Amino acid sequence: MNTSIGKRILLITILLSALLILIGIIAIAAGSSGIHFWETLAIMAGKNGTDNATATIIWQIRLPRVILAAFVGGSLALGGLVFQALLRNPLAEPYILGISGGSAIGAILAMLLSLSYFPGVTIFSFTGSLLVLAFVTALAGTTLGNTMLSRDSLLLGGVMMNAFCAAVIMFLISMTRSFQVQHILYWLMGDLATMQKGQLPILLLVLPCFMIIFMLARPMNLLLLGRETAAAMGINVKNIVMLLLIITSLMVSIIVSLSGLIGFVGLVIPHIFRLLLGPDHRLLVPACLLGGASYLILCDLLARLLPSSGELPVGIITALIGAPLFIVLLLRNRT
Amino acid sequence: MPRNVHIIFFLAVLFLLQPGNMFAGTVTDQVGRTLMVPENPQRVVALAPSITEIIYDLGQEDRLVGVTQYSTYPSEAQSLPRVGSYVRLDIEKIVALKPDLCLATKDGNPKHIVDKIVNLGIPVYVINPRNLQQIMDTVTGLGSLLHAEKAASKLVFEMEKRIGQVQERVKNEPSRPRVFFQIDAEPLFSAGTDTFIHELIELAGGINTTAGEVSYPRYTWEDIIVLQPEIVLISSMAGGLTPEYLLNSWKKWDLVSAVKNDRIFVVDAELFDRPTPRLVQGLEVIAAILHPELFVQDGKKTEE
Numbered sequence: 142m143n144t145s146i147g148k149r150i151l152l153i154t155i156l157l158s159a160l161l162i163l164i165g166i167i168a169i170a171a172g173s174s175g176i177h178f179w180e181t182l183a184i185m186a187g188k189n190g191t192d193n194a195t196a197t198i199i200w201q202i203r204l205p206r207v208i209l210a211a212f213v214g215g216s217l218a219l220g221g222l223v224f225q226a227l228l229r230n231p232l233a234e235p236y237i238l239g240i241s242g243g244s245a246i247g248a249i250l251a252m253l254l255s256l257s258y259f260p261g262v263t264i265f266s267f268t269g270s271l272l273v274l275a276f277v278t279a280l281a282g283t284t285l286g287n288t289m290l291s292r293d294s295l296l297l298g299g300v301m302m303n304a305f306c307a308a309v310i311m312f313l314i315s316m317t318r319s320f321q322v323q324h325i326l327y328w329l330m331g332d333l334a335t336m337q338k339g340q341l342p343i344l345l346l347v348l349p350c351f352m353i354i355f356m357l358a359r360p361m362n363l364l365l366l367g368r369e370t371a372a373a374m375g376i377n378v379k380n381i382v383m384l385l386l387i388i389t390s391l392m393v394s395i396i397v398s399l400s401g402l403i404g405f406v407g408l409v410i411p412h413i414f415r416l417l418l419g420p421d422h423r424l425l426v427p428a429c430l431l432g433g434a435s436y437l438i439l440c441d442l443l444a445r446l447l448p449s450s451g452e453l454p455v456g457i458i459t460a461l462i463g464a465p466l467f468i469v470l471l472l473r474n475r476t
Numbered sequence: 477m478p479r480n481v482h483i484i485f486f487l488a489v490l491f492l493l494q495p496g497n498m499f500a501g502t503v504t505d506q507v508g509r510t511l512m513v514p515e516n517p518q519r520v521v522a523l524a525p526s527i528t529e530i531i532y533d534l535g536q537e538d539r540l541v542g543v544t545q546y547s548t549y550p551s552e553a554q555s556l557p558r559v560g561s562y563v564r565l566d567i568e569k570i571v572a573l574k575p576d577l578c579l580a581t582k583d584g585n586p587k588h589i590v591d592k593i594v595n596l597g598i599p600v601y602v603i604n605p606r607n608l609q610q611i612m613d614t615v616t617g618l619g620s621l622l623h624a625e626k627a628a629s630k631l632v633f634e635m636e637k638r639i640g641q642v643q644e645r646v647k648n649e650p651s652r653p654r655v656f657f658q659i660d661a662e663p664l665f666s667a668g669t670d671t672f673i674h675e676l677i678e679l680a681g682g683i684n685t686t687a688g689e690v691s692y693p694r695y696t697w698e699d700i701i702v703l704q705p706e707i708v709l710i711s712s713m714a715g716g717l718t719p720e721y722l723l724n725s726w727k728k729w730d731l732v733s734a735v736k737n738d739r740i741f742v743v744d745a746e747l748f749d750r751p752t753p754r755l756v757q758g759l760e761v762i763a764a765i766l767h768p769e770l771f772v773q774d775g776k777k778t779e780e
Contacts, residue, residue, distance in 0.1 A: 174569050174571070194574045201595075201596055323563050323586070324586055
């Protein structure tokens with residue numbers, strides 16, 4: 142790695158980290174019980190002079206939620222980036238490819254069996270996502286290297302898988318009589334409110350996934366040149382692709398089992414940064430991670446503040462922003 | 477009036493006159509959780525409309541600092557701060573109200589949210605009434621939590637008296653009409669055995685045609701023609717539709733006995749969908765519909 146790229150990575154990381162911290166503090170300062178910017182800063186600086194309820198709200202309610210939003214946003218953006226590189230398709234994303242749907246089926250099955258969030262729901266959801274992944278890639282003929290990958294068949298396979306998963310999910314819900322249904326429905330819409338404080342340590346599991354993906358940034362660059370070129374440059378294409386697919390699916394499953402289905406983050410964020418920074422994954426991996434985290438914190442803040450009473454599931458906000466953008470990209474790609 | 481009602485009342489009074497050892501700090505709620513409660517709660521948040529209603533019934537609304545979205549009865553409750561709806565509670569707003577006690581219901585408030593509130597150091601007392609007797613127990617329990625024992629026993633006495641009166645009247649009535657209670661329209665939903673509506677129909681001297689394991693079973697018109705209910709009761713909330721529309725949707729099925737004999741009635745949903753003392757009023761409404769000859773004339777003749 143030469144020094145100039147190293148410097149750029151460092152610069153981007155510092156800038157986006159600063160942005161993430163700023164947005165994080167704003168999100169911690171605002172909520173349904175009011176917005177208290179200076180008071181929040183005072184409490185976070187350790188001054189306990191103000192009243193107890195505000196401190197509880199900040200430390201125990203808003204902070205865990207902002208941390209969750211950051212991890213979810215970062216993981217989904219990174220997941221989108223990896224799928225787009227592997228499939229050489231700018232429209233690939235875990236949600237659109239049906240991977241999220243597959244892991245949702247697994248997660249709902251586990252919830253109906255009253256398994257614990259971890260490891261029960263996570264393992265079921267990981268299994269579900271791997272099954273869908275295997276099916277979609279087989280369908281598109283992209284499995285590990287022979288056929289030329291076809292953008293349309295891949296997307297179509299994903300759309301069909303998504304529809305199929307949605308039907309299975311509806312079936313499972315219609316068969317459920319208990320009031321679990323309500324919980325599952327909100328979870329499906331993508332909801333950060335159901336998170337328990339005790340679940341935060343589970344998020345640490347995605348950190349090694351981040352590391353591995355960052356270390357594979359250079360091979361991802363070479364993969365973009367085509368599999369033959371990458372192989373000629375000394376890359377074991379089959380192993381790298383396999384490793385990335387499994388790591389990314391694991392990361393997405395952990396996130397889905399905690400936050401439900403949140404779509405389009407993995408589409409919007411990588412696209413913005415590819416426009417700004419170019420195609421180098423050594424820059425894009427940290428940028429998507431930090432940018433995705435900031436983006437979802439912001440979306441979650443909107444979800445909490447927009448309705449006059451109660452709150453929206455954040456998946457609705459990300460879809461309202463992401464779907465129109467997806468259409469714009471689709472039109473641009475055609476021309 | 478039946479004698480056993482007097483005895484129950486007597487026992488209830490005896491029970492309540494006991495020195496207050498059960499409210500000295502630690503109590504067990506209706507789902508068997510043990511919790512510490514304040515000696516004299518001053519800032520109570522009611523996490524369901526039914527709880528709000530019972531607190532007003534007990535005259536303890538001064539202690540109430542927060543209610544949920546659909547707390548519409550009594551109307552004064554609507555001016556209190558809202559903490560979200562009972563299934564989607566806004567924890568941040570609850571904490572901001574600085575409650576010293578939250579009152580929750582097992583049937584409605586998600587357990588993980590109740591756990592979250594408890595983890596934030598706020599005591600949560602969970603009620604779980606499954607039948608009329610348990611509603612009276614709930615009234616007694618909340619009465620002792622909120623230092624309103626007298627009002628609670630008066631309310632329970634009143635409920636028992638009115639339930640007793642209905643039972644007394646239908647006791648010797650040989651006819652037991654077959655009832656279909658429609659709680660929702662398009663699709664049709666009714667009430668199974670483990671519901672208040674089932675209990676009210678039975679107490680009012682009727683047979684619930686949709687008795688069964690499933691609490692809120694779904695029906696089709698085909699099923700209803702087979703069921704042949706003699707009386708149809710329609711909840712006024714069914715499907716968000718107007719009473720005229722709901723009545724008309726039955727009219728075309730004139731091979732159903734209730735339709736043929738024009739015994740279809742729209743009843744006020746509020747009297748049937750909340751586990752509160754108002755269910756007794758619902759019982760009286762159903763009884764008067766099932767056995768008009770026993771109630772209408774009687775009510776005019778004597779005022780017991």
